[in-house]
Amino acid sequence: MTSLTDKDKATVKALWAKISKSADVIGADALARMFAVYPQTKTYFSHWPDMSPGSGPVKAHGKKVMGGVADAVACIDDLTGGLQAKSELHAFKLRVDPANFKTLSHCINVVISNMFPKDFTPEVHVAFDKFLASVSLALSDKYR
């Protein structure tokens, strides 16, 4: 949608510095919430033996997703380039409908607000939401 300003990038990096040690928990919680609130998203994981919150697959996958977010923070100056391999993965192998990126982003925002209410001010929220939108766009880059 819009490009990230220097202020946006600084805000995202500052927030990430505060929350990154809880990344695994954030990822697992965001995924579990996404499954609860948007059950259609479970269709991508029908091969999992267990989709319940706190289960092995959910925790492992939450960790993987947030690892991807960490990578995005690291390549925030060139998201399209830095996330190219991940885009190809999502485009050709996983084939996740990009509408779901917005859904998961919302759940990540909810978890951060829930766990870090004092830090997730409106100003931080808008910068982080812009960042997640940019990441989603970069992830969709190779789709067609």
Add this chain to the structure above:
Amino acid sequence: MVEWTDFERATIQDIFSKIDYDIVGPATLARCLVVYPWCQRYFGNFGNLYNAAAISSNPMVAKHGTIILHGLDRAVKNMDDIKNTYAELSVLHSEKLHVDPDNFKLLTDCLTIVVAGQMGKGFTGEVQAAFQKFLAVVVSSLGRQYH
């Protein structure tokens, strides 16, 4: 007709009995105007909306945020007929206020995030699901009279 489980009914009543309307209302509208600045188009006469600090301390935003949140009370009290409960308000938003109904979802997403920040551990995934289901019904009802 929307089907509500006992858990969903109890959860909605619980949330709205716990939140402080004078905190959550203003915080929600302010957050919406900061995170989705195009929503400011509906508040041209609200004075200073130039930056996040101005928005968050604007008394007209605060007052209106509380009004909006209390507007949800009607749905909380009439969960089995939200559609008709909001028929008039839907006409108002369409004919008089000319609000793009896509904006309703932006506001309710902000409300979810504010409530998540307020409720801490009580805001579980199941509670969030019930809350967002309720808000989705509200949003749908408010958009229903547009033509």
